[in-house]
Amino acid sequence: MSYIEFKNVDKYFGKQHVLKNLNLSVEKGQFVTLLGASGCGKSTLLRTLAGLTSINSGSIFLGGEDITYKSPNKRNIGMIFQQYSLFPTMNVYNNVSFGLRMRKMNKDQIFSLVSNAIKMVNLEGSEKKYPSQLSGGEQQRVALARCIVTQPKVLLLDEPFSAIDAKLRKSLQSRIKEIHKELGMTSIFVTHDQDEAMTMSDYIYLMNNGVIEQGANPLELYSRPATLFAAGFIGDYNILDGKDFSEIIGNGYYKSKVAFRPEMILASREPFDLSEESVRFSGVISDMIPQGSIIRYHVKAGKTKLIVDVLFNKEEFFDINEQVYFEIAKDHIMQF
Amino acid sequence: MKKDDLILNVIRAAIIIGFLILWEAAAEYKWVSTYYTSRPSEVIADLIQFTSSGELMKHASITLKEAFTGLFYGSIAGILIGLLFGQFVNAGRVFNPIITAIHGIPQLTLAPVYILWFGIGFASKVFLAGLMTFFGVFFATYNAIITMEQNLIESASLLGASKYQTLIHVVLPTCTPWIIMGIRTGLGSSLVGAIVGEYMGAAAGFGWMVAYATSYFNIKRVMSCIVILLLVGIVMNAGLDRIEKFLLRWRTQTSLSIENNTIQNN
Numbered sequence: 001m002s003y004i005e006f007k008n009v010d011k012y013f014g015k016q017h018v019l020k021n022l023n024l025s026v027e028k029g030q031f032v033t034l035l036g037a038s039g040c041g042k043s044t045l046l047r048t049l050a051g052l053t054s055i056n057s058g059s060i061f062l063g064g065e066d067i068t069y070k071s072p073n074k075r076n077i078g079m080i081f082q083q084y085s086l087f088p089t090m091n092v093y094n095n096v097s098f099g100l101r102m103r104k105m106n107k108d109q110i111f112s113l114v115s116n117a118i119k120m121v122n123l124e125g126s127e128k129k130y131p132s133q134l135s136g137g138e139q140q141r142v143a144l145a146r147c148i149v150t151q152p153k154v155l156l157l158d159e160p161f162s163a164i165d166a167k168l169r170k171s172l173q174s175r176i177k178e179i180h181k182e183l184g185m186t187s188i189f190v191t192h193d194q195d196e197a198m199t200m201s202d203y204i205y206l207m208n209n210g211v212i213e214q215g216a217n218p219l220e221l222y223s224r225p226a227t228l229f230a231a232g233f234i235g236d237y238n239i240l241d242g243k244d245f246s247e248i249i250g251n252g253y254y255k256s257k258v259a260f261r262p263e264m265i266l267a268s269r270e271p272f273d274l275s276e277e278s279v280r281f282s283g284v285i286s287d288m289i290p291q292g293s294i295i296r297y298h299v300k301a302g303k304t305k306l307i308v309d310v311l312f313n314k315e316e317f318f319d320i321n322e323q324v325y326f327e328i329a330k331d332h333i334m335q336f
Numbered sequence: 337m338k339k340d341d342l343i344l345n346v347i348r349a350a351i352i353i354g355f356l357i358l359w360e361a362a363a364e365y366k367w368v369s370t371y372y373t374s375r376p377s378e379v380i381a382d383l384i385q386f387t388s389s390g391e392l393m394k395h396a397s398i399t400l401k402e403a404f405t406g407l408f409y410g411s412i413a414g415i416l417i418g419l420l421f422g423q424f425v426n427a428g429r430v431f432n433p434i435i436t437a438i439h440g441i442p443q444l445t446l447a448p449v450y451i452l453w454f455g456i457g458f459a460s461k462v463f464l465a466g467l468m469t470f471f472g473v474f475f476a477t478y479n480a481i482i483t484m485e486q487n488l489i490e491s492a493s494l495l496g497a498s499k500y501q502t503l504i505h506v507v508l509p510t511c512t513p514w515i516i517m518g519i520r521t522g523l524g525s526s527l528v529g530a531i532v533g534e535y536m537g538a539a540a541g542f543g544w545m546v547a548y549a550t551s552y553f554n555i556k557r558v559m560s561c562i563v564i565l566l567l568v569g570i571v572m573n574a575g576l577d578r579i580e581k582f583l584l585r586w587r588t589q590t591s592l593s594i595e596n597n598t599i600q601n602n
Binding site for chain 2: 051075089090130132
């Protein structure tokens with residue numbers, strides 16, 4: 001049995017079926033992300049593990065124990081919310097020590113554990129400050145310290161960086177990942193941001209409309225999406241009708257839908273040589289968007305529009321309205 | 337004392353002194369009839385006589401005891417019932433509209449009924465003062481709880497706190513600003529309750545004294561009573577300010593002026 005297991009979990013909000021016979025497992029020490037669009041059920045799933053939302057049927061196991069009906073204060077699970085949720089009446093020290101004080105630990109032990117946790121999140125010297133005197137990033141670090149100080153069985157992170165600016169988000173992401181490794185924790189992270197999921201996770205569960213669409217490690221999810229939804233959600237796959245695609249490549253036969261990544265397409269001013277392993281087409285550049293190390297070209301091939309990513313090379317740019325030749329290996333074309 | 341506070345106090349004192357001078361002048365030059373308004377010099381002389389005769393202490397102790405006993409029980413009941421309805425949401429849904437409807441009845445018009453129920457002694461005044469305090473404190477507490485951020489309660493629970501620990505360590509402190517606001521309103525209401533109760537039927541107290549003095553056109557005594565009640569209000573509010581400043585040292589004090597927002601204990 002895995003460290004965390006959801007077995008046939010169903011959750012309804014009124015008539016709305018939010019989690020649909022869901023099965024999921026997480027191994028000890030993993031950093032797992034629940035990725036999906038708003039309203040897909042990922043936060044509800046997290047809350048059911050924390051005990052903050054009850055389930056209608058199924059079971060939840062943590063460390064081999066059935067915790068389905070256990071109250072949240074007895075589960076020893078830490079959770080970081082999007083809105084920080086620090087106790088406004090308590091200073092940083094009292095916020096961080098709250099969980100230990102509720103467990104009636106002795107003061108010396110509390111002092112030592114709290115000082116260590118505050119040090120881990122680089123907030124030494126802010127012990128006497130109140131939440132209203134801290135920035136968003138600092139408040140989230142206090143929330144992190146408040147969770148890790150109680151050494152929870154699982155750390156849950158419910159979109160913790162949504163309200164934090166991009167630069168600070170990056171440093172917080174890496175700090176959380178470091179702490180996760182240092183303490184050998186098991187963490188479940190909820191986000192709608194695929195880049196964040198890729199950066200942080202050992203394993204990603206992609207959710208859609210109350211079901212797990214695909215569970216895979218980040219590289220596999222990126223390169224081998226199992227469903228059309230996964231292909232559409234992860235990265236910027238070109239998703240085309242098989243008929244349209246067959247039309248632009250001139251030979252070959254593709255049915256239903258095809259999907260391929262924009263960086264897997266080779267581009268050239270000269271036509272490519274014929275090959276059994278690849279397909280070729282030509283198109284006209286309709287737009288060019290520099291995106292740091294790559295340049296994204298919007299291409300019109302017949303009636304079909306697609307995107308092509310090319311590594312930035314100052315020697316060679318394609319011009320708008322220029323006719324360009326493209327090639328893509330058959331291996332990289334997925335059919336659904 | 338900070339320079340700003342000193343300036344503020346000087347302005348306040350100047351306004352009061354200016355008003356007293358104007359009042360005295362109005363009486364001296366017969367702009368108003370002293371028969372209806374008396375004059376500061378007479379009021380001060382009466383206050384001295386009122387104090388030295390021991391009557392002030394006698395009446396003040398009766399009225400204040402009634403008001404504060406009412407304030408105490410009214411506040412306790414308001415906080416407890418507010419917490420109870422905050423905890424048991426369905427009970428709150430049932431009873432809140434009923435309490436709101438009862439609050440809509442002007443309690444002062446029911447004072448004679450309370451005197452009928454509890455007699456003309458201490459109990460009827462305490463009941464009226466307590467009831468008038470209760471509503472303000474109850475609504476403040478109840479609304480503070482139902483609008484509280486749910487994540488705070490969830491965080492406390494996940495950190496291992498029981499329902500009782502969450503109530504004591506998280507809910508009550510977070511609701512304190514609103515509870516204090518309710519008690520501050522209750523402070524005035526309890527005095528009004530006690531005094532109106534005395535108006536209706538009593539043998540002593542400020543309410544009785546004001547009614548008695550008015551019936552003999554002893555306006556200076558009425559004014560003396562008003563001055564004392566004003567002083568009581570000022571002292572009690574100052575006390576509450578101190579308590580509030582200590583309990584709410586975590587709160588950001590906001591002003592409409594953008595540059596002046598500060599933490600209270602700064």
